[in-house]
Amino acid sequence: MDAISVRDVTRVYGRPRTSLRHPSPSVRALRGVSFDIPQGQRFGIVGESGCGKSTLLRILAGLDSPTSGSVAIDGRDITGLRERRLKFVRERLQLVFQDPMSSLDPRMRVGDIVAEPLVAQGHRNRRERVAELLEAVGLRADAADRYPHQFSGGQRQRISIARALAPAPRSSWPMSR
Numbered sequence: 310m311d312a313i314s315v316r317d318v319t320r321v322y323g324r325p326r327t328s329l330r331h332p333s334p335s336v337r338a339l340r341g342v343s344f345d346i347p348q349g350q351r352f353g354i355v356g357e358s359g360c361g362k363s364t365l366l367r368i369l370a371g372l373d374s375p376t377s378g379s380v381a382i383d384g385r386d387i388t389g390l391r392e393r394r395l396k397f398v399r400e401r402l403q404l405v406f407q408d409p410m411s412s413l414d415p416r417m418r419v420g421d422i423v424a425e426p427l428v429a430q431g432h433r434n435r436r437e438r439v440a441e442l443l444e445a446v447g448l449r450a451d452a453a454d455r456y457p458h459q460f461s462g463g464q465r466q467r468i469s470i471a472r473a474l475a476p477a478p479r480s481s482w483p484m485s486r
């Protein structure tokens with residue numbers, strides 16, 4: 310079973326075109342995109358600015374829905390019920406956004422931000438794991454007690470990377486899950 314299967318995905322922003330004489334401001338960001346990513350493979354999506362990479366990633370993460378087409382993660386169609394889809398996807402897929410401040414909650418301490426996926430997984434030794442993750446991305450352990458605005462742009466991106474690395478990879482999940 311493929312990790313990710315994308316079938317004929319289209320995403321149109323704004324109202325669809327109604328007539329040739331009155332072109333609407335709609336943007337067709339994705340047009341019939343299809344591909345499969347097998348388990349355990351690295352996969353790059355490359356393209357010029359504005360070609361639809363972020364739009365595609367948001368759809369894969371369940372943060373947006375395709376106008377048409379479908380996406381399956383681990384064989385399960387995620388274009389169905391919203392809340393259930395998000396929980397299922399969050400356990401399997403992490404994103405590092407271009408602009409870290411758009412995804413780091415300014416009211417949360419860095420330690421709690423990095424620990425978020427661990428809470429969802431019921432991880433026991435969260436403090437130790439957060440310290441390990443911060444060290445792995447080149448931040449000091451005391452970063453855990455500070456807030457995102459107290460870091461530079463590059464350091465904020467490292468916080469996002471630490472959070473993305475936090476959940477245990479699927480290969481280490483117990484068979485019962």
Ligand SMILES: Nc1ncnc2c1ncn2[C@@H]1O[C@H](COP(=O)(O)OP(=O)(O)OP(=O)(O)O)[C@@H](O)[C@H]1O
Pocket residue numbers: 322323336337338356357358359360361362363364365407
């Ligand atoms: N919310 C939106 N409303 C309308 N148009 C949008 C919206 N978001 C993106 N677009 C348009 O959709 C197209 C694809 O945008 P997207 O952000 O997916 O591109 P990208 O490949 O990630 O670009 P970059 O490499 O510059 O970050 C662009 O033409 C953009 O202007």
